[in-house]
Amino acid sequence: MQNFQGVGVSPGRIIGSVRQMPKPVSEPPSGERLGADVSPEDAVAGLKAAAQAVHDELKGRxxxxxxxxxxxxxxxxxxxxxxxxxxSAAKLINAGSSAERAIWExxxxxxxxxxxxxxYMAERATDVLDVRARIVAELRGVPAPGIPASDTPFILVAEDLAPADTATLNPAVVLALVTSGGGPQSHTAIIARSLGLPAVVAAHGVDSVADGSEVYVDGAAGFVAVSPSEEQRAAARAWAETSATLAEFDGNGTTADGHLVPLLANVGGAKDAVAAAALGAQGVGLFRTEFCFLERDTEPSVDEQAAAYKAVFDAFPGKKVVLRTLDAGADKPLPFLTDATEPNPALGVRGYRTDFTTPGVLERQLEAIARAASESDADVWVMAPMISTAAEAGRFASLCAAAGIQTPGVMVEVPSAALTAATVLREVGFASLGTNDLTQYAMAADRQLGPLAELNTPWQPAVLRLVQLTVEGAAQEGSGREGDPKPVGVCGEAAADPALAVVLTGLGVTTLSMTARSLAAVGTVLKTVTLEQAQELARLALSAPSALEARDWVRAKLPVLEELGL
Amino acid sequence: MPERTATIASRSGLHARPAALFAEAAGEQPVEVTIAMHGEPADDALDAASILSLMTLGAAKGDVVVLRAEGDGADAALDALVKLLETDLDAE
Structure with a gap:
């Protein structure tokens, strides 16, 4: 029996048969020539046949x-x-190139x-590259790249998944995701949580498991076993039962002793918002407005934006909706706002900073938000991403005031904002911790890099300390809207981890915002601890010498996690 | 050489689904059909059955294009394709 230990990123215990995702197609060497025994005519005919086969396969799908x-x-x-x-490939073949190299070029x-x-055309550019890779795979006689097409459910094993793979991932047939690379903040993890699929990342060596092997996956423990034991089969059966009860959130985020921690949803548009409301979300803690802007060459009009924002607000009448202004740059480039040639995009002109180089876009967005808010019944709060200083927070607050927005706030994702939370919060009404970027910047570790997965977890005591400093800064700054300390929420992936949600509550975070699928699990676990116990667990996590120990120590004190398979 | 002009009716222009439907229809004709923006030289005309050519043409709604073909059935082919271009394919 063969076991693999990785990092669990989305809970669930399940048994299924493995399908390996084929490795990406390698580039045919530059200058690769046609073999001496192959005529250009035959090579062109072979290429056409391969192209036809790829066409037929895609057409069938x-x-x-x-x-x-x-x-x-x-x-x-x-x-x-x-x-x-x-x-154009035939022309290259006639000039002596191999068919693989010709279609590649x-x-x-x-x-x-x-x-x-x-x-729109630029987006189709990647489709051409996908087609090219499929034709090369066909010529070489190896499996086509991408998620295997299958009618029978399977556990997908890959090196890592790219954002583009989400489009072809059919949650009706994919039972769980296991990757040999990637980290807790990788796209695989984010995709898995949003689809509610059990997932394990960074399970080194798992690429060697043969297609069709039966495996057991525990997405909470980060464990994968080939040829499951009787106990593991029983665990998978038990999960099938408990997961049904974990699918529903009662719409009341609270600790066992009645300390209220509203559980909110992260949404990217009206469709998400309606789904989140149906799952019991008590509001929206992060409304990403990029959807309105992505895939466009020019800025959307104020009217168009206002209509899109109102559609989200309308899903939560009388409830809080925290909107994040445009967060372009780094992994979300926009042709009219960001410079794709920056040597270091994560440290470049992104988030609020695009207002330095392209003033006006932010003011027009605030105008659209104010208009949409005045036409809806939602309690609209607005925050800027990537705020680094109190002066930036102050300027954002005055832009909001000029637009008629009542509650301005900031994202705390740059460590400097956490360290100076008291002065930053003097300028605005609330803060929301974006733990994904906060972790990346605090640990100086790129979110997408598998080898840095151990650094890149919000369980890092340094990250938890930054959360604590932000809460302390807010308390020092005194009163928010109703005389209490100014609210500090969390809207990163960290809030979706039930154990971490308890720690964050203990640190004094006032709301937790997550992918709507995680609401029920977080709500269930939160109800099993008192505020005092949560505070004790927060102290324990802060005192740990490593992220691994912080997580293990806290989980050991929360036996409910093991019972529920979380 | 028989030619026809047509005004693009699809809302998204000759992109995406309209481009796919048009390229497929052009490929099914018995003759080779070319497409060019109105006013461009015939030498720069592109293969109408190539979806990639259509995409690089970048024709938007309201743009006028010229279709050309030669040989038996050219007129019928052009008539059929003009009709397709002047239908709002996004609406279907």
């Missing part, structure tokens, strides 16, 4: 898909046998052309 996915697959299928692509130049056109 399009026929069974629906909606936007179908349209994208149909267009991608056509690209596979596109005359422009195949003719032809795809690269078409993709670049589309990329330079910007907007």
């Amino acid at each position: 399009a026929d069974t898909a629906s909606g936007d996915g179908k349209a994208v697959l149909e267009a991608t299928a056509l690209m596979a046998k596109d005359t422009m692509l195949l003719k 032809a795809g690269a130049s078409v993709s670049e052309m589309l990329h330079n056109l910007g907007g």
